[in-house]
Amino acid sequence: xxxxxxxxxxxxxxxxxxDKVLYPATGTTKGEVLNYxxxxxxxxxxxxxxxxxxxxxxxxxxxxxxxxxxxxxAGAPGWLRTVEVPTTGSRGSSxxxxxxxxxxxxxxxxxxxxxxxxxxxxxxxQWTVTPRGRPxxxxxxxxxxxxxxxxxxxxxxxxxxxxxxxxxERGLExxxxxxxxxxxxxxAAVPGELDSDGTTALAREVAEELQAEHPKRVTAxxxxxxxxxxxxxxxxxNAGSKTTIAPYSLRGRERPTVATPRTWTEVEAGAEDPLAxxxxxxxxxxxxxxxxxxxxxx
Numbered sequence: 573x574x575x576x577x578x579x580x581x582x583x584x585x586x587x588x589x590x591d592k593v594l595y596p597a598t599g600t601t602k603g604e605v606l607n608y609x610x611x612x613x614x615x616x617x618x619x620x621x622x623x624x625x626x627x628x629x630x631x632x633x634x635x636x637x638x639x640x641x642x643x644x645x646a647g648a649p650g651w652l653r654t655v656e657v658p659t660t661g662s663r664g665s666s667x668x669x670x671x672x673x674x675x676x677x678x679x680x681x682x683x684x685x686x687x688x689x690x691x692x693x694x695x696x697x698q699w700t701v702t703p704r705g706r707p708x709x710x711x712x713x714x715x716x717x718x719x720x721x722x723x724x725x726x727x728x729x730x731x732x733x734x735x736x737x738x739x740x741e742r743g744l745e746x747x748x749x750x751x752x753x754x755x756x757x758x759x760a761a762v763p764g765e766l767d768s769d770g771t772t773a774l775a776r777e778v779a780e781e782l783q784a785e786h787p788k789r790v791t792a793x794x795x796x797x798x799x800x801x802x803x804x805x806x807x808x809x810n811a812g813s814k815t816t817i818a819p820y821s822l823r824g825r826e827r828p829t830v831a832t833p834r835t836w837t838e839v840e841a842g843a844e845d846p847l848a849x850x851x852x853x854x855x856x857x858x859x860x861x862x863x864x865x866x867x868x869x870x
Contacts, residue, residue: 583651583681587688594633594690597826598853602690605822608854609687613680615866616820620683622700624657624674626815627691634692634824644675645689652685653678655705659813676701692824695815698771707812709764713744713771714816715779716806717756720791720799725849728756729842731782731790731803736836738778747868748839750851752823752831755803756839757816759868768812775807819868822854830857833868 575588590603609616630638644654653676677683677694686694698710715735717728735758736746744760751757762771779792782805791802809816817823817831832852842849852860860867 578684580684581679581681583649583685585681585684585688587684592633594630594692595826595828596633596635598828600828602688605692605828606684606687608822608828608858609683610680611858612820612854612861613683615861615868616694616818617677617679617683618869619818619820620677620694620696622676622678623696623818624655624672624701625677625686625818626674626695627686627689628693628695628824629690630692630824631690634826638824641691642672642674644673645686648675649685652682655701657701657705657707692822694818694821696818697812697815698810699768699812709767710762710771710810711764713760713762713775714809715758715775716751716804716809716816717758718799718804718806719755720796720802720804723801723803724846725750725755725851726842726846727789727803728754729839729849731786731805732756732758732839733843734782734786734790735778735805738781742774742778748834748836749819749868750832750834750849751817752821752829752851753817753825756834757819757831759819768810772807772810775805775810779805779807820857828854830854832857832860833866835864835867 575586578585578587592602594602594605627641628638629641654673655676656671656673659670659672698712699707701707717731719728739746739760746758746760749757782790783792791804819831819833821831823829829851
């Protein structure tokens, strides 16, 4: 096994198998994945700050088996920040008193350490933790727009405009992110007065209103049999225990696509032209950042 030592933020990291191909369809290597995460770190790290991170790891590349990892990896260095939180992600104790010891990515060194373990996907909750690791109330709401075939990204773009209007009626400003998979994610900052049950109820309310108003285009029901040709508004990712792919994270798909923040102008174009909006690969994301900056924040 080839291995090098790298100094990152004053930490010595052992980086292995840089030439290992993680995306066979494009020949994308582990070294290229690490390079992407290093370059995107200035805009990615704020999305991970003070959030417990669940990883999906592909040790043998995206054509091999993958697994979710919530607890900090075995043998993690002592400097890796970790927090113990109830398994429910609630502010109190879970029913059985169980906790998980999540890593928190607080800099490039911890990001590089986790990515070196083939953690292609980084998922986070909608809540952050205090310095002592206690979960706060969520600071954002998210609605996942998941298309059921033959619906796709164009239909998601159309429905995203409807969701944006519903959130605006409630004083919330939505920010779109193409998921890097099939659909779109819409985020809206919330003031922190609602707990996870409250943000879940709010997202569900929006989804069910749109389902009632547009029953042929929208479903708020998780039953897969009801999804073909419609856009499923998944409101459940606001539950305290649920996570969503972090903006700017890679996806473990056939090609190295990324959960990419978008402008509403792009989404509006995607609603009008089926070819105007598509999922972005990591090279395009870096080009977008160089040209546009961080559109998720700006």
